[in-house]
Amino acid sequence: MKRIDIDHAEGRSRRIDTPGHHPEREAQPRGAIRRGKRPIDHAEAAERFLAAPDHLAFHDQRLWDLRQKRDREAFAIPEWEELRDLASSIKDYALANLDTLLEEFERNAQANGITVHWARDGAEHNRIVVEIMRRHDAPLLVKSKSMLTEECGFRDHMQEQGLAVIETDLGERIQQLDNEDPSHVVVPAVHKLRADVAAVFAKTLGTDPDNHDPAYLAEQQRESNRPLILGAGVGMTGANFLVAETGTVVVCTNEGNADLSANVPPVHIVSAGIEKIIPRAGDLGVFIRLLSRSALGSPITQYTSHFRGPRLGAEMHVILVDNGRSARLGMQQFRSALKCIRCGACMNTCPVYRRSGGLSYGATYAGPIGLIIDPTIDQRKYSALPYASTLNGSCTAVCPVKIDIHQQIHAWRGIMAEQKEPSRTKRTAMKAAALLLAHPSAYRVAVRTVGTVLPHMPRFAVYNPLNAWGRGREVPNAPRRTFHDWYKANRT
Amino acid sequence: MRIGLFIPCFIDTFYPDVGIATLELLERLGLDVAYPFDQTCCGQPMGNSGFTAECHAVERLFVENFAGFDAIVCPSASCTNQVRNKFSVDDEAGRLVRGKTYELVEFLHDVIGLDRLPRAEFPYQVTLHNSCTALRALDHEPAPEMNLPFHSKPRALLATVEGLTIVETDRAGECCGFGGTYSVTEEAVSARMGLDKVTRQQNTGAAYVVSADMSCLMHQQGCAARAGIDLNYLHIAQILNGYRP
Amino acid sequence: MSARDAILAAVRGNKPSQAVPRPDVPFFDRLADDALVDEFRRRLEQMGGRWLDPGPAEEPLAPARARIAQAGIVCSNVARLPGTRTLAAGDAPALLHDVDLAVVRAAFGIAETGSVAFSERELVVNTIGYLAQHLLVMLDPADIVGNLHHAYARPEMHAGHYLVFQTGPSATADIEGVLIHGAQGVRSLTVMLVARTIA
Secondary structure (H helix, E strand, O other): OOEOOOOOOOOOOOOOOOOOOOOOOOOOOOOOOOOOOOOOOHHHHHHHHHOOHHHHHHHHHHHHHHHHHHHHHHHOOOOHHHHHHHHHHHHHHHHHOHHHHHHHHHHHHHHOOOEEEEEOOHHHHHHHHHHHHHHOOOOEEEEOOOHHHHHOOHHHHHHHOOOEEEEOOHHHHHHHHOOOOOOOOOOOOOOOOHHHHHHHHHHHOOOOOOOOOHHHHHHHHHHHHHHHHHHOOEEEEOOOEEEOOOOEEEEEEOOOHHHHHHHOOOEEEEEEEHHHEEOOHHHHHHHHHHHHHHHOOOOOOOEEEEEOOOOOOOEEEEEEEOOOHHHHHOOOOOHHHHHOOOOOHHHHHOHHHHHHOHHHHOOOOOHHHHHHHHHHHOOOOOOOHHHOOOOOOHHHHHOOOOOOHHHHHHHHHHHHHHOOOOOHHHHHHHHHHHHHHOOHHHHHHHHHHHHHHOOOOOOOOOOOOOHHHHOOOOOOOOOOOOHHHHHHHHHO | OEEEEOOOHHHHHHOHHHHHHHHHHHHHOOOEEEOOOOOOOOOHHHHHOOOOHHHHHHHHHHHHHHOOOOEEEEOOHHHHHHHHHHOOOOOHHHHHHHHHEEEHHHHHHHHHOHHHOOOEEOOOEEEEEOOHHHHHOOOOOOOOOOOOOOOOHHHHHHOOEEOOEEOOOOOOOOOOOOOOOHHHHOHHHHHHHHHHHHHHHHHOOOOEEEEOOHHHHHHHHHHHHHHOOOOEEEEHHHHHOOOOO | OOHHHHHHHHHHHHOOOOOOOOOOOOOOOOOOHHHHHHHHHHHHHHOOOEEEOOOOOOOOOHHHHHHHHHOOOEEEOOOOOOOOEOOOOOOOHHHHHHOOEEEEEOOEEEOOOOEEEEEHHHHOOHHHHOOOOEEEEEEOHHHEEOOHHHHOOOHHHHOOOEEEEEOOOOEEOOOOOOOEEOOOOOOEEEEEEOOOOOO
């Protein structure tokens, strides 16, 4: 295997040497602590990520690098913004006609020899797969990366059923072997450094623990996976798009692992969310032009594969999964999140995500898009996530299908406030601040009197104890008098 | 034209000089400017956290204070955005006030015109910080993520200042981490973003950071001071009003 | 109620009530016909693909033959470039696991992305494009379309069961962003422009 140093779109990232060589390997920060239904504390997990300087520096720089590549590709296309508009309107059309388009897809797929299944939720999806595997007496399934199967808790379920599942995407395989969720929808192991991967592979694949060379590690994974792919009874892929007009399933990968998973075993199962539907084959031009440019800054993924029916002598199944999507369709304010094509651009650009790591969100979907999808899955558990954002809007501006992500994050805060999710302290402080700010004379008294406690700190603007501001920053100097008083003295 | 001057709460308390510079600048343009005494705040701290219902009385007070003016000018993009785009008061008086509220840079650039700006001199290198609201909600410049023709209202204003040169901060369009209440709900990430921002500002070699948003600068100044980074933070109104160190 | 009926009923009940127009997608033609080959090559190489110049007019296939001669097991679907193994539709996909070099003609190419397109007609057995270590592709310059909009207007989209756009070799940057070719599929992909009439 050759390591390429020449110019290449996706991998133009140079190796990033982390500042300050640490002879002792820095431990990989782990994700958010999950305690049943208790709200995920993103801030706590983020602090642990920030405390790992090598991981932090690499993670931030690697994803910023992807954002810059995305800019270069996007700015090279004069019709870029027009493509975003088109993608957004095609998705609007697809959502407004989702029922008939799903039926059209089903009809056309069946006509081509595909078996179409429907699953209300993850459990139903998992049951369908188990049934197919049992029917074929297949103990082993190889699969390409799919966020939907993460939603469905697919691997855990299969393990309980005594069936083996092997991830074929390198990043996803690393995560599987480390028993960790993907931290990013496109680059699942981006929060790991090479030494972390070497440690995981040494433990699970028996590789040389002292060899951290990515080329060596990737080659070991290729060689260990290949016999499994050749021997698997069932192959599974996700779907980036489902074309109603032609009954086509479109899958995009850079490794070609979806094509291996689909084309080697005698059975191909596609797990697809019902929102993946687009009306026509001609619409694909818009989405494929946007997808990889937004995700990785490459003009296209190395493999863009269109499955329209089973291979000669093979079977093909498509499982159309709802798992909360039809309910989300009814949430007018948050419906447009269903337009997401899982490019990860909002994660790459998000300054909070880059500094906290995808696992700090403690949910299937991390980053800005996660902040608006996760609460639809479990409002209580993800009640703090909408606050893990500065509302800077960069996510909205990069989104290829123009989801108003930061507006929805803010809208979720409104719902959390209505549902009394924020702490009683915060709610009381907000009410007190609101009362004060609505009464000018009381407000003026407050502004003057706080000065004796902590020089002019605007408690009305900062509901938390002051040390939250002062832990990492200096408090501004308090001038002798306010503008208000100056104006009174000088202009009246 | 009768101008109502809206001085956001934190500028009133911590940065009176910015309020004074804004007022003086508008006065030097020959405008009739008044500061309504009963103003408090735009309600952003509550609104930003989702407590919209709690904002109603504050918004009502704002509308009462500023209803009589031809234009309301505010030296803060995020406060202007709150009034214009986030207020929930939607009766006629409310709509009227919201529609007449301008952020200082856009007021000078779009309503007054560059040729009327008073003479100012600032023979130093500065680096420009555009707030996220200025970029992505008020169109000071096109959002850096979008493939749109470039324009810049703050740069056009600063170009009239003699001797001033702008040097570019790496990742200029990245949020500095203030984010209103975010600065305390996730203080660790917020402060880290601020540290990264001020480090990149320091790397430009400029001694001054200028912005139309004092709230970002309050945060950045705090981060720079903690890190021992020697940078001076100025509001654009101060420079345009002829501030000299 | 079946899962199908339940999902469709929920979708019907929750979908937006206003009609939304279906937008038409233009072709966004930006490249002149004579610029297609250059753009194709630029993008192919950017994406890690290799370019092989054809031989002189009297022997255009010579460079491909040289490549084939160097390889061990060669599986070719191009009649004028025979390998050591021939494929028949229906052959077991895993049979290709030991192939060093596969030789295939592309259905068409896409200049915008440097991609080559194969359907099951060109591949015969789909895994030839993935299990082989290296891939050598013949592409007729007349078969290069400008961009993806044109690619999706091709008749191949509406015929057959499989169509893939391959752009350079199998690649990954999943470990510290370091680019590695040959992640799972072919380690290299080489394109030679040769008219269909020649091979």
